[in-house]
Amino acid sequence: MAAALSSEDFTNLQLLLKAPSKDAVRDVCVQSHGALNRRLTENTAATFSIPAAQAAQLVQSLHSLSHHVLFHNLTSPDQILAVFPESFHSNLKNLITKILLENSPAWRTEALSHQVSLPQLKELDWRVDLVTGSDSVSRMAVPTCLVQLKMEDPCPSAGGEPVSTVTVELSRESLDTILDGLGRIRDQLAVVAGK
Amino acid sequence: MQLHFAKDVLPDSVGTDFQNLNKFNEQCVCVCVCVCVCVCVCAPQTDRFMQQLTEFAGEHGLSAGPLRNLMKSVLLVPQGALKKNLTTEQVKEDLLTLGLNEEKAAHFSSQWGQHYAALSRLAVGQTLMVNQLVDMEWKFGVTVGTSEIQKVGNIFLQLKLVVRKGNSTENVFMELTLPQFYNFLHEMERAKASSAARFGSQPDLLTDAHTLSLQLTGAMATSRAIRPGGGNNEAQRDANRCPPSAGGGGRPNRTEHATRSAPLAESSSREEEWEALAGIPHGTGPSEQVCPGTSLPNRAGEFHRSWCVNTREEEEEEGPN
Numbered sequence: 001m002a003a004a005l006s007s008e009d010f011t012n013l014q015l016l017l018k019a020p021s022k023d024a025v026r027d028v029c030v031q032s033h034g035a036l037n038r039r040l041t042e043n044t045a046a047t048f049s050i051p052a053a054q055a056a057q058l059v060q061s062l063h064s065l066s067h068h069v070l071f072h073n074l075t076s077p078d079q080i081l082a083v084f085p086e087s088f089h090s091n092l093k094n095l096i097t098k099i100l101l102e103n104s105p106a107w108r109t110e111a112l113s114h115q116v117s118l119p120q121l122k123e124l125d126w127r128v129d130l131v132t133g134s135d136s137v138s139r140m141a142v143p144t145c146l147v148q149l150k151m152e153d154p155c156p157s158a159g160g161e162p163v164s165t166v167t168v169e170l171s172r173e174s175l176d177t178i179l180d181g182l183g184r185i186r187d188q189l190a191v192v193a194g195k
Numbered sequence: 196m197q198l199h200f201a202k203d204v205l206p207d208s209v210g211t212d213f214q215n216l217n218k219f220n221e222q223c224v225c226v227c228v229c230v231c232v233c234v235c236v237c238a239p240q241t242d243r244f245m246q247q248l249t250e251f252a253g254e255h256g257l258s259a260g261p262l263r264n265l266m267k268s269v270l271l272v273p274q275g276a277l278k279k280n281l282t283t284e285q286v287k288e289d290l291l292t293l294g295l296n297e298e299k300a301a302h303f304s305s306q307w308g309q310h311y312a313a314l315s316r317l318a319v320g321q322t323l324m325v326n327q328l329v330d331m332e333w334k335f336g337v338t339v340g341t342s343e344i345q346k347v348g349n350i351f352l353q354l355k356l357v358v359r360k361g362n363s364t365e366n367v368f369m370e371l372t373l374p375q376f377y378n379f380l381h382e383m384e385r386a387k388a389s390s391a392a393r394f395g396s397q398p399d400l401l402t403d404a405h406t407l408s409l410q411l412t413g414a415m416a417t418s419r420a421i422r423p424g425g426g427n428n429e430a431q432r433d434a435n436r437c438p439p440s441a442g443g444g445g446r447p448n449r450t451e452h453a454t455r456s457a458p459l460a461e462s463s464s465r466e467e468e469w470e471a472l473a474g475i476p477h478g479t480g481p482s483e484q485v486c487p488g489t490s491l492p493n494r495a496g497e498f499h500r501s502w503c504v505n506t507r508e509e510e511e512e513e514g515p516n
């Protein structure tokens with residue numbers, strides 16, 4: 001969630017001036033975007049030679065900043081620069097802006113792929129069989145279609161499997177009806193797109 | 196005794212029952228035959244069968260018990276005939292062999308001839324289907340925003356498949372992105388083309404062994420479907436379509452499209468059409484999904500009526516005769 005940025009956050013960000021190198025700044029920015037953990041705080045404290053408490057605040061502020069940028073879809077340098085207060089160190093501001101711009105597209109993609117959703121269709125396989133006999137009719141030639149759908153749940157419930165497979169059998173009529181339905185969806189999509 | 200409809204030796208009671216059937220008058224036999232014909236494929240409907248038998252027994256002053264046993268014997272003939280795809284003449288021959296008199300055998304076999312096609316269709320329709328798809332419901336719309344990203348603008352399609360598992364049904368829910376939907380459609384069309392190409396537009400219920408063996412050699416068509424493009428690629432592409440808004444974010448600068456493994460010419464032109472989609476309302480809070488209801492002729496599609504082909508047809512066919 002994107003929390004609002006406060007002046008305290010920017011004070012914390014100034015701690016980045018203690019970084020040994022630009023790469024260190026980049027690393028901590030990228031790692032802070034994800035879930036925050038103690039190891040990250042410890043590494044940051046060690047790299048920047050700052051107390052753990054300050055490292056924790058720095059990492060939290062970076063997290064807030066990167067999520068703010070992502071939420072509001074700030075994609076131009078000016079937009080991101082505008083977030084910082086006037087008094088903020090100019091070079092650091094530019095560096096952070098550059099890092100955020102570089103990583104935003106990847107972060108956005110990742111956020112979209114992990115968004116709340118029903119199980120996503122991942123794979124679709126099918127097979128057409130000819131049924132040649134059954135207990136009620138010993139000779140026949142009836143085609144039937146088996147479709148296997150593999151779905152992945154992005155947010156599985158505790159103890160639940162994220163990947164589930166469903167195999168469904170369709171008669172010819174069912175297959176025709178399904179295609180009618182899908183065709184209707186396609187037509188409706190075209191109508192909406194045309195408007 | 197050489198019979199067409201059964202290879203095994205029948206118990207003596209069957210012969211006796213058919214002899215008894217000779218004693219019925221014409222009308223009784225007609226009704227018997229009708230009951231047989233409509234019941235012989237309805238194995239699960241024994242209650243209905245019993246009810247009709249009891250009524251029949253009452254109307255004609257017969258006792259239900261012996262009548263039931265007699266009917267069981269009589270039913271062996273149409274059931275066997277259906278299984279072995281017998282002709283009218285063969286059925287008549289068998290009835291005569293079993294001891295039924297000429298007149299009744301002729302009547303029975305002519306009824307058989309008349310209803311044979313419908314009965315075959317019903318029997319085929321009752322063929323075991325594992326996880327049969329009973330219904331499909333869908334809706335599609337636009338994701339307006341999420342808790343992570345204020346403005347999204349992706350199209351989603353949600354499907355609910357109703358699958359028959361034994362006596363109950365199970366609902367399977369899933370979500371597809373637009374490219375996945377086109378891929379799904381494409382694969383289903385291929386499956387249909389595959390079954391139509393091999394088996395013609397109207398499947399023959401009965402083929403002789405020779406034709407059958409020819410079909411078997413080419414019968415199994417399979418497909419390893421192209422995986423829908425990975426989530427990252429689609430999301431990136433969809434992200435590029437985020438429309439401009441009054442307040443903060445403009446269009447991202449990227450214009451290249453991530454490559455996909457499923458080169459569907461159809462879908463890329465559709466995506467260009469979708470690029471023009473505008474007027475997505477602002478999302479103001481956590482994940483909101485809005486179906487652009489005003490522009491869509493139908494918000495949700497539901498056509499389970501056309502799905503229940505097998506069950507509905509059977510119900511209609513089972514109507515009392």
